[in-house]
Amino acid sequence: MGTFFSISVVVVVVFFLCFVHSTDYAHALTAPSDISALKAFKASIKPSSIPSWSCLASWDFAAADPCASPRRIHFTCGLTCSPDSTRLTQITLDPVGYSGTLTPLLSQLTQLHTLDLADNYFYGPIPSSISSLLNLQSLTLRSNNFSGSLPSSIANLKLLQALDLSRNSLSGFLPGAMDSMSGLRRLDLSFNRLEGSIPRLPPNLLELALKGNSLSGPLSKSSFDGSTQLEVVELSENSLTGTLRSWFFLLPSIQQVNLSNNSLTGVEISTPAAGQSDLVAVDLGFNKIQGYAPVNFAAYPLLSSLSLRYNRLRGKIPLEFGKKKSLRRLYLDGNFLIGQPPATFFGGQGQVSGSFGDNCLWGCPPSSQLCLPNQKPSSICKQAYGGKPKS
Numbered sequence: 001m002g003t004f005f006s007i008s009v010v011v012v013v014v015f016f017l018c019f020v021h022s023t024d025y026a027h028a029l030t031a032p033s034d035i036s037a038l039k040a041f042k043a044s045i046k047p048s049s050i051p052s053w054s055c056l057a058s059w060d061f062a063a064a065d066p067c068a069s070p071r072r073i074h075f076t077c078g079l080t081c082s083p084d085s086t087r088l089t090q091i092t093l094d095p096v097g098y099s100g101t102l103t104p105l106l107s108q109l110t111q112l113h114t115l116d117l118a119d120n121y122f123y124g125p126i127p128s129s130i131s132s133l134l135n136l137q138s139l140t141l142r143s144n145n146f147s148g149s150l151p152s153s154i155a156n157l158k159l160l161q162a163l164d165l166s167r168n169s170l171s172g173f174l175p176g177a178m179d180s181m182s183g184l185r186r187l188d189l190s191f192n193r194l195e196g197s198i199p200r201l202p203p204n205l206l207e208l209a210l211k212g213n214s215l216s217g218p219l220s221k222s223s224f225d226g227s228t229q230l231e232v233v234e235l236s237e238n239s240l241t242g243t244l245r246s247w248f249f250l251l252p253s254i255q256q257v258n259l260s261n262n263s264l265t266g267v268e269i270s271t272p273a274a275g276q277s278d279l280v281a282v283d284l285g286f287n288k289i290q291g292y293a294p295v296n297f298a299a300y301p302l303l304s305s306l307s308l309r310y311n312r313l314r315g316k317i318p319l320e321f322g323k324k325k326s327l328r329r330l331y332l333d334g335n336f337l338i339g340q341p342p343a344t345f346f347g348g349q350g351q352v353s354g355s356f357g358d359n360c361l362w363g364c365p366p367s368s369q370l371c372l373p374n375q376k377p378s379s380i381c382k383q384a385y386g387g388k389p390k391s
């Protein structure tokens, strides 16, 4: 009897404690430092840019705890918490045109692994305190209007795998210490106002996109020295100069390269070791490349798309290009190529598309799409080959 009674009391007491404890808990889940950081984050966004139906409008700190669930009315979207509901792990805002600055207090959200504010109107600097977010794996500030330079402290983010700051107004140089970002796989800083040369790159990078900036100087081997996994290089629309040396296309994992719309003056290319290369697509159009059409591209077994359009190439179209089975697109228009193009381009079912137009070729069958647009007037071709001083 006595035992039964005390067990009952214990059960009741335990039940009561659990109940009281859980209701209590629901009122204060999120760490106070995370709450104050979130409040500061929202406070630095102009209220007039927060539509009533947006994620941020539902962030009501007076009415609820950010990590409390279920979230039917408050904090309905835009953030994710840890499984124990104490820490913020993710902020992914809706792209509704929020306008404001990014508070430095964000650095208190030390468990954050994803921050995505893409397609809004955030402006001002990217706070250097962002380097305190040591668990950050993905940082996406694409298509905003952030300005100033990329804080060099960003190199502290060793776990960061994807960094997309494209389409902002960032200026200045790339941080020299970027090569310490050993977790980084994808880096996209395209369409900003970055200048200077490319520093030594993070060693585990797969994709590098820096198109549409003002980067200058030649591509140097030391920048790419550790880049054994680099597959995609997007550097078009910059001010790169000099000769692209043969080490570049021998980067062991390289697949796609776009260096169009720069000021390169030469390209050196050697045959890949043991005929092994994953190179698929190369765009070197709209540069100032002189010399003969680089025949060694034909030795890259998977190469399917090659553009050398609008450069200053001379001599003949290499016969090897005509025999290359993997080639599907070939743009050689806008150069000073001479002679008759290899007949192999015109025999079959026209499996190669592209253009040989605007050169100094003869006998390019007008019935072939490849021969459009027309060749240059012979006066220009004579001048180019007439031994007269180069303009």
Ligand SMILES: *[C@@H]1O[C@H](CO)[C@@H](O)[C@H](O)[C@H]1NC(C)=O
Pocket: 123, 145, 147, 169
């Ligand atoms: C972006 O910021 C720059 C200055 O930092 C300013 O000149 C420009 O007007 C802004 N653009 C937009 C779309 O707000």
Ligand SMILES: *[C@@H]1O[C@H](CO)[C@@H](O)[C@H](O)[C@H]1NC(C)=O
Pocket: 211, 236, 237, 258, 259, 260, 261, 281, 282, 283, 305
């Ligand atoms: C290379 O970049 C230029 C400029 O951004 C673009 O117009 C072109 O289509 C790209 N080339 C390829 C093969 O995608």
Ligand SMILES: *[C@@H]1O[C@H](CO)[C@@H](O)[C@H](O)[C@H]1NC(C)=O
Pocket: 237, 261, 286
């Ligand atoms: C590349 O340069 C050419 C010639 O200057 C220009 O016509 C073209 O618009 C440029 N392409 C891009 C994508 O900027």
